Amino acid sequence: xxxxxxxxGWAKPVGYSNGxxxxxxxxxxxxxxxxxxxxxxxxxxxxxxxxxTLANIAAILEAAGAGPEHVTSMTWYLTDLAEYRAxxxxxxxxxRRVMGRHFPPMAVVEVGRLVEERAKVEIQxxxxxPD
Numbered sequence: 001x002x003x004x005x006x007x008x009g010w011a012k013p014v015g016y017s018n019g020x021x022x023x024x025x026x027x028x029x030x031x032x033x034x035x036x037x038x039x040x041x042x043x044x045x046x047x048x049x050x051x052x053t054l055a056n057i058a059a060i061l062e063a064a065g066a067g068p069e070h071v072t073s074m075t076w077y078l079t080d081l082a083e084y085r086a087x088x089x090x091x092x093x094x095x096r097r098v099m100g101r102h103f104p105p106m107a108v109v110e111v112g113r114l115v116e117e118r119a120k121v122e123i124q125x126x127x128x129x130p131d
Contacts, residue, residue: 002072002128015095016106020072022128027064029126031077032056033119046080046120047087047094054098057125068099070127074106077122081110 005019006012033056034049035041043049058068078084084091114122 002070002130013103015092016103019105022070022072022130024128024130025064027061027066027070027127027129029057029060029124031122031124032060033114033116033122035116035119041118044118044120046078046083047090049120050087050091050123051094051098053121053123054095057123058098061125061127064127064129066127066129069102070129071099071102071104071125072128073104073126075124076106076108077111077114077124078108079111079113079120081108083120084108 003021004017005021007018010018032053034043034052035056036052037059041049042052054068057071061067061070114120
């Protein structure tokens with residue numbers, strides 16, 4: 001069971017939570033990027049890469065018997081925050097298609113580059129599958 005933590009008097013965050021409490025089996029994903037199961041990029045568009053990256057995380061969770069609703073924390077590494085901000089309106093539906101209306105705590109960090117040259121985003125996730 002997960003419980004979103006929202007301190008009294010704090011403004012409600014949009015698209016993420018301030019904290020979450022969970023109990024169960026822990027699942028950690030490696031940093032996932034926006035390529036397919038054959039390690040091939042199908043797009044250089046950031047929003048499309050985010051959708052593919054989230055789908056990759058969902059596939060790993062499924063292998064553990066979990067789903068996106070079990071994610072308790074995400075760290076997003078982006079190569080261009082301006083491109084991220086410009087794509088936010090397009091990103092909402094892409095995010096919800098995979099994650100639903102589950103908005104775990106997350107951090108977003110701009111980095112100089114990622115290991116795979118075509119990657120524009122890498123996301124690492126932690127999930128908790130209830131006992």
